[in-house]
Amino acid sequence: MMLFGKTILVTGVASGIGRRTAELAAQMGAEVIGIDLVKPEHIVGRFIEADISSQAGVDKVIAQLPDEMDALCNVAGVSGQSGAAITLAINFFGLRALTEGLVTKLRTGASVVNVASIAGFGWKENSQRASAIAKLGGFPDANQVMKDFDIPNEAGYPISKEILLVWTMLASQQALFRSRHIRVNAVSPGPVETPILTQFRQVLGDERVDSDVDRVGRAGNAGDIAPAILFLCSDAARWINGHNLATDGGLEASLTIEQCNL
């Protein structure tokens, strides 16, 4: 699986999964453009400082991006520790605004990969809420969304990932993407040893994180996730669209067996 000749945009490139994705994409032959709020210690390819938490921040970065990119890896995200409004704004509304705003800069046949999470596993039970929020137009006021949909402040992270998983499917069928043969998929990691995991322990509790890790034997690392993201960017995945690739050592299978009493 090679990425020679492809230009790949990676958000969240200063740390963790985004950083490893950028490094590996470059090793596989891609031209990399990285976006982050924070300047990376080691820049791979080209770096653009950007804050995707608002429409203005998204517009600013889009204006600096070239035409004819081959893939967008939406990796940037926050843990929920700072509250639901900012979490929804970054993990979903900003991600969606960036993706939709970039469509004309993506080549026909390009690939979008959204990094969701096992935390979005509950999307089926909450599908109506997730779909209603995913269908809100523009860049809504996240505080208003919290009020309108009764979202508790501490539930911002799992809900943002449920919405992202539902939107991934919706987008894969949307004319905006389909008319240009742009595939939209998701990768859902389980717990991964990156800076955000410490925050998950505070938000979700040690018991939940330890239980998830115990089910699969170890936490993942960024190097376990990056190849799955880049596979979905590659031509090898050309017939995969609207899919959520669990990249979690078997955690989703373990939870499904328990939940469905298989």
Ligand SMILES: NC(=O)c1ccc[n+]([C@@H]2O[C@H](COP(=O)([O-])OP(=O)(O)OC[C@H]3O[C@@H](n4cnc5c(N)ncnc54)[C@H](O)[C@@H]3O)[C@@H](O)[C@H]2O)c1
């Ligand atoms: N680490 C895990 O256990 C885990 C598990 C499941 C899903 N994920 C998801 O993986 C993705 C990457 O997480 P990670 O583990 O690499 O965490 P990380 O904290 O190491 O990296 C996240 C990056 O996103 C950037 N970012 C945050 N807000 C931003 C903004 N407004 N604009 C631009 N960039 C911004 C940060 O500066 C940081 O570099 C996230 O979407 C996260 O939800 C992580």
